[in-house]
Amino acid sequence: MKLSWIQIVRLGLVQMALGAIVVLTTSTLNRLMVVELSLPAILPGLLVGLHYGIQITRPNWGFKSDSGGNRTRWIIGGMVILALGANLATLGILLLAGSFWIGMAVSVAAYALIGIGVGASGTSLLALLATTTEPRRRPAAATITWLMMILGIAATAGIVGAALDPYTPALLIRIVLLVTGIACVATALAVHGIETRVTAEAASDPTPFRKGLAEVWDEPRTRNFTIFVFLSMTAYFMQELILEPYAGLVFAFTPGESTTLSGAQNGGVFIGMLLVGIAATGLKIGSLRSWVIAGCTGSALALVVIALIGAQGPGAPLLPATVALGFFNGMFAVAAIGSMMALAGEGRGRREGTRMGLWGAAQAMAAGFGGLVGAGIVDLLRLVSPDATAFATVFLIEAGIFVAAALMAAAIMDRGRIQPLLVPGE
Secondary structure (H helix, E strand, O other): OOOOHHHHHHHHHHHHHHHHHHHHHHHHHHHHHHHHOOOOOHHHHHHHHHHHHHHHHHHHHHHHHHOOOOHHHHHHHHHHHHHHHHHHHHHHHHHHOOOHHHHHHHHHHHHHHHHHHHHHHHHHHHHHHHHHOOHHHHHHHHHHHHHHHHHHHHHHHHHHHHHOOOOOHHHHHHHHHHHHHHHHHHHHHHHOOHHHHOOOOOOOOOOOHHHHHHHHHOOHHHHHHHHHHHHHHHHHHOOOOOHHHHHHHHHOOOHHHHHHHHHHHHHHHHHHHHHHHHHHHHOOOOOHHHHHHHHHHHHHHHHHHHHHHHHHOOOOOHHHHHHHHHHHHHHHHHHHHHHHHHHHOOOOOOOHHHHHHHHHHHHHHHHHHHHHHHHHHHHHHHOOOOHHHHHHHHHHHHHHHHHHHHHHHHHHEEOOEEOOOOOOOO
């Protein structure tokens, strides 16, 4: 028995919960560190980089799922750990205002927990989807679950942004407690009983982890796609830690307004994903390759606009430019995700979770690397140039990486399939 559409939507609720918690830690708390606490952007960049760096263990989580691990246990347990990390990170923000080193120590522990929680819950969820969804439904299942994740991110950012003004530490604590509590309850209800009702690869696999991972990496399509994921996601996440500080420092946005901006961006992502999901999956318009290329190219153009309007300062059309960036981000992301789910079941058998873990690790490494580099460059440039120029330079670099990702997609993708340009042993 395989997943029904209702069960797929239920698992999408877990993705929604993950997005709702993570957006608080990567946007709202990040902005508070840089603007309200006047800390250099590299500090939240390092913290977010830590949580992404820990997710390099994602292939191991996926391999455990391939070997017959209890996915439901890891999905729920990971969500609880993530919620604990988010609340601890909020406490860290409050402690930073009084004692930098105590606050930073708490923040480091918090973001480590966030990385563990996302890795355990997210990878186990993707492994469950990949192994229990019929092959013909996998691209659509990926689209549904990612749309729900983006909806969770956009809705949380928008609602929290509106509720957070006027900002007070006590209000922040209450909001984070409420969001994380709802996420944990929703996750437990969403996954209850699903794993026991569907057919999954639950038999033990004696293959050692290193050997299993090497076997997957030796598959040309898997390796090519991993490289593409790293490149495109480096561009995708390079602005994550600097867009809200950019809005606050250059355009004079309040904390609530900048959080709402993040919600609007993810609303654009949702619309872009929905458009491609309907056009490519439902109406069979365009190939995955064409949608990825269009999305990467459009993202690059939107970033150029965001960089140029910084010279105008307050009153410039930052909001529509940011929504456009989100729209094109969503366009390329959902096409890439469709390819990911389709490819997860190809190649050596019983390695779906390992492949998903490998691509998840590539995404996490790119997110940490991109966010850290973007924040670091901004900090350095702000020492010698105006804020608008410093941020604009990073956005233009990011646009260039998106162009490179589009060129790579053109070279390795063909109507949703990855071409074996690299062969084992090269």
